[in-house]
Amino acid sequence: MTEEALGEVLDDMESRPGSATALLRTIVAIFLRELGGWISVAHLLELLDALDISDARARTAVARVKKKGLLIAETRDGGAGYRLADQAVPMLARGDRRVYNPRNMGADDRWYLISFTIPEERRAQRHQLRKRLEWIGCGLVSPALWIAPAFLADEIEEILRRVGVRDDCTTFVAERPIVTGDPRETVAAWWDLDAIRAHHDTFLRLHARDVPPPAGLGDREAFAIYIRAIDTWRIVPYIDPGLHPSLLPDDWPGSDTSRLLEDLRETYSAPATEYVGSVTGRRIDNPGRAARVRAAARTA
Template sequence: MAEILDDLDSRPGSATSLLRTTVGVSLRELGGWIALPHLLELMAALGVSAPRARTAVARVKKRGLLVPEARGKVAGYALAPDATGMLERGDRRIYHPRTMTPDSAWCALSFSIPENRRDQRHQLRRRLHWIGFGTISPALWIGPEYLADEVEEILGDLGLREYATVLISEAPRVEGSLAEAVARWWDLDALRAHHEEFLAQHEADIAPPAEGLGPREAFGRYIRSIDSWRVIPYVDPGLPPELLPADWPGERSSRLFRTLHEQLAEPSAAFVRQAFMHKTQS
C-alpha cells in the first residue's frame, strides 16, 4: 500500500503531480476533506484546467490517495485512511532533509530472493532507489543509517524480510577512497541534475515584498516549488559533503527551498483558506 500512496511515477509539473502536492500540502489543514469545486479552484490557480484536473483526480483516486465522499449534496474527496502516515513521512523528507556527517553510521542491505519472487525483487530495488540507497552490487545496497527504518518498512510491505539482512556499520572499507566508491554506488550526475534543475526553475521565484505578491500567486509559486523539490530529498540521501564534489549544488538548492518555504507558506495557506470559505459560503 505504501508504494501506491507514494506514487513513484508522477512526473513533477504534471497535473497529477501538482494535484498530489496540493493534497499533501493543503488537505490536512482543511480537516482531511475537500469539496470538488474547491479542489478545482485550487488547481485552476496552478494553471490546470478543470478537465485536466478531473483526469488527475481520477488517477490519484485510483492510486488510493483520495476516496470519494459527499457531504450533504456536495461532492468531494477525503484522504484515504492510510494516507496520513505517508504524508507525515513525506513532510519529514521534504521540510527536514537530513545530511550525513563524517561520523555517521551506514546501513547496508544484502538480499537473496528466489526467482519465483522476482517481481518483488524488482520492486525492492525500485523502492530502495526511491529512498536514496546506492548500489554496491545488484543484491547489496547501501545508504545512511537513518534510513534503516524505511528499509525495514519496505521489506515488510513486500513480504521479503526473511530473504534480507540489514547491516549497520561505520564507514565502509574500500579500495581507493570512499569518495570514489560513493561515485560508483550513486549516480551523482543524475542527483546533480535534480538540484540544478530546481535552482534553474525557482531561483527567480524568490518572492517580492508581501504587498507585491497576492495570495493566489503565492499559492502557485509555493505548490510548484514543493512539487519540483519533493523528489530530491528522496533520491538524494544526504551524503556527507566531504564525499561529494567541491561544487556540489545540494546546499544551494536546500537553502533556496527553505527561503521559498519561509516566504510563501503562510500566504499560500491564506489563499487556500480564503478559497475554502468562498466555496463553502457560496
C-alpha cells in the first residue's frame, strides 16, 4: 500500500457516526481480525442488514472503504469476500487502545508541544497536519503551536512523518504550562470543550436507554445495539485528550460516558459475538475481551 493510500486508511474520523460507512468500519474494527481477517460478501451484507442497511447502501459503503484501503476484495474457497488490508492492522490496534483502554492524564503528567513553520505554498500539508492533530486530541495554543498530553507523543510523531512535515516541526516535552489566571480558562481556550462535550452528551443521550437491555432481546438485536453504541463512542476517545479533572469543568461528563461504555460492553459484547458467529458459521472469541488484552499489553 502506498503512503497516500495508507493516509486514506487513517482518515477514520471522516466517517460520520451512524452512516453506513461508519457502521461498516465499526464491524470491521471489532470483528474482522477475530474472523481471521476475511469475511464473505454474503455474510458481511447479512451483518449490515441487522443494522437496517440495505444491500445497495451496504455495497456503496464497501466500495468506499475499499477505496480508502481498509478492505481488499479476495476470493477464498470459491466465495467472494473481503480481506483486511495488512497495513490497516496497526490503525485498528491503535483503535483498540483508544476504545478499550483510553488514557487519562495524571496531575503530574508531562505535556508535548508541537511547533511548526510550513510555508504558504504547502498549505495543503499544513491543513492536513492541523486536521490530524485535532483529531487525536491536541489543543491549539496559537496558529503554529499545538499542545497535548505527552502520552500522545508517538501518535503525533507518526502524524508528522505521514504528512511529510517532520523536518518543519520542533517538538518539546514540558512539565506543565505556566499561565496567568485560572488554568481551566486557558484549557478552554486551547480545546473546544463544548464540541468535545457534545460528543459525550450524544453518546449518553442515544445509549443510556440501552442499559438494562429490553426483556427478551435476541442476539441479532444485541449486535445492532452494540455496533451502534461503539460507532457513536469511537469519536470520543480521539477528540477528548483525557485531561486531568482539575483542568476541566466540575460537571464534565467523561466519567459518566466511561461507565456507560463499560456497561454496554458487559451487556452486549457477548451476544453480539454470538450473532456474528451464527452468521459466519465460525466460533470466535469475544472480540471486546481480546481487544482489551491487546490494548493492555501495549500499554503495560
